[in-house]
Amino acid sequence: MMDIWRFDAIGTIWEIGTADPLPEGERDAVRETIDDFDQTWSRFRADSLVTALAEEPQEVPAPPDAAAMLDLYRELSLATAGAIQPLIGDSLASRGYDAAYSFRDRGARPAPADWTDRLAWDDGALALHEPALIDIGAIGKGRIVDVVHDLLGSLGHVERLTDAGGDMRVSGAPIRVGLEHPFDGTRAIGVATIADAALCGSAVNRRAWPGEQGGLHHVLDARTGEPVRTYAATWAVAAEAMVSDAVATALFFDGGAEFAAQHGVEWVRMTAAGAVEWSAGNRMEVFA
Amino acid sequence: MKLSPSVRQGSALVGIAGTLLLAGCAAESSSAETTTESATPQTSSAAAPSATSTAASADSGSTYKDGTYTADGSYQTPETVEKISVAITVSQDTVTKVEVTGDPQASETKHYQAQFIGGISAQVVGKKLDDISVSRVSGSSLTSKGFNQALATIRTEAKG
Numbered sequence: 001m002m003d004i005w006r007f008d009a010i011g012t013i014w015e016i017g018t019a020d021p022l023p024e025g026e027r028d029a030v031r032e033t034i035d036d037f038d039q040t041w042s043r044f045r046a047d048s049l050v051t052a053l054a055e056e057p058q059e060v061p062a063p064p065d066a067a068a069m070l071d072l073y074r075e076l077s078l079a080t081a082g083a084i085q086p087l088i089g090d091s092l093a094s095r096g097y098d099a100a101y102s103f104r105d106r107g108a109r110p111a112p113a114d115w116t117d118r119l120a121w122d123d124g125a126l127a128l129h130e131p132a133l134i135d136i137g138a139i140g141k142g143r144i145v146d147v148v149h150d151l152l153g154s155l156g157h158v159e160r161l162t163d164a165g166g167d168m169r170v171s172g173a174p175i176r177v178g179l180e181h182p183f184d185g186t187r188a189i190g191v192a193t194i195a196d197a198a199l200c201g202s203a204v205n206r207r208a209w210p211g212e213q214g215g216l217h218h219v220l221d222a223r224t225g226e227p228v229r230t231y232a233a234t235w236a237v238a239a240e241a242m243v244s245d246a247v248a249t250a251l252f253f254d255g256g257a258e259f260a261a262q263h264g265v266e267w268v269r270m271t272a273a274g275a276v277e278w279s280a281g282n283r284m285e286v287f288a
Numbered sequence: 289m290k291l292s293p294s295v296r297q298g299s300a301l302v303g304i305a306g307t308l309l310l311a312g313c314a315a316e317s318s319s320a321e322t323t324t325e326s327a328t329p330q331t332s333s334a335a336a337p338s339a340t341s342t343a344a345s346a347d348s349g350s351t352y353k354d355g356t357y358t359a360d361g362s363y364q365t366p367e368t369v370e371k372i373s374v375a376i377t378v379s380q381d382t383v384t385k386v387e388v389t390g391d392p393q394a395s396e397t398k399h400y401q402a403q404f405i406g407g408i409s410a411q412v413v414g415k416k417l418d419d420i421s422v423s424r425v426s427g428s429s430l431t432s433k434g435f436n437q438a439l440a441t442i443r444t445e446a447k448g
Binding site for chain 2: 175192235
């Protein structure tokens with residue numbers, strides 16, 4: 001039985017599991033690591049790097065995680081024909097999911113298709129050439145889960161669980177995780193059994209709010225600025241959380257299943273109409 | 289109803305491969321044999337060491353002539369007959385290579401093969417979390433208090 005430490009950070013609820021309770025100094029290290037990441041990448045913070053870049057495009061030394069995340073974004077963007085990309089912050093804010101949580105829909109705003117011309121991340125520098133709000137939500141939570149999980153490992157915790165609001169990674173004993181029904185939180189549509197792996201889930205039910213012409217949610221197609229209407233929930237199991245998070249996002253779009261196959265990632269997804277699709281694999285069981 | 293194209297294909301392959309190996313040892317004749325499965329899908333296969341075989345010299349002691357044998361098989365879906373081809377290479381009585389190629393007819397088969405999907409179910413089944421003994425749950429990210437409060441506010445405004 002692991003000791004569970006539960007706390008709020010980066011807009012979600014974390015649970016860290018270790019064999020024995022973490023000493024205070026280690027808890028501080030975890031919180032600091034998460035805060036450093038948040039202060040760089042959160043578009044919800046006035047003091048973040050991405051907020052500063054949006055106001056004043058410029059070149060800065062590349063923050064940790066920039067190259068790893070943006071390289072993966074390039075792959076995702078190609079795989080989904082531009083549906084996923086990191087210069088989508090203004091599109092999200094336009095529909096109301098802005099830094100103030102105003103939830104006031106100001107209409108669909110497609111993200112710039114030429115994002116790789118506007119954003120460069122080579123030679124140890126991060127350069128934004130045109131004003132744009134970076135949002136790394138497609139893979140960011142997975143990345144910080146990996147960073148924290150690795151930190152705990154380096155502190156000597158062999159058996160450990162890092163769960164950021166349902167995106168998780170576990171080392172040591174296997175765990176059974178319910179795949180939450182997106183329309184009924186008291187139910188699961190399946191079960192994942194994972195050991196030394198990461199599971200990320202994504203769905204349209206929580207970050208959802210009223211819009212001008214019908215309900216909106218946070219999984220936008222960058223090409224149109226509109227929320228996806230086909231898939232309601234996705235899950236992916238991979239060795240690392242950043243990759244499983246990326247696949248969970250990609251699965252909302254055409255090209256997602258192929259992207260998953262290329263990365264050897266197992267997945268399940270549910271359509272808005274209540275059908276379920278899954279890849280080959282034996283770590284997730286769908287009740288069907 | 290749970291559909292699993294890879295399972296249907298697998299059953300067809302078993303039927304075809306068995307027929308192939310039986311035919312392989314009689315390289316001169318062309319025999320057609322129908323294999324039926326007790327449950328759907330139904331498969332049929334015609335085994336012919338055909339023009340695509342590469343003839344290799346056979347060891348006098350082997351049961352099967354070395355070479356590559358192809359057979360075409362089919363399996364039935366509710367809408368179509370799906371064709372697959374199997375090429376088996378035999379060397380010294382051992383199958384050393386199997387290659388399967390498909391010619392999907394059913395749009396659903398094409399769709400699955402093109403879409404890297406392993407299986408589908410037409411209707412989700414939800415089970416109560418209490419009934420399935422899981423230690424945690426994964427879905428959309430849990431939201432913070434600030435988010436929840438802001439959302440509650442806007443939803444109230446939207447109604448009023």
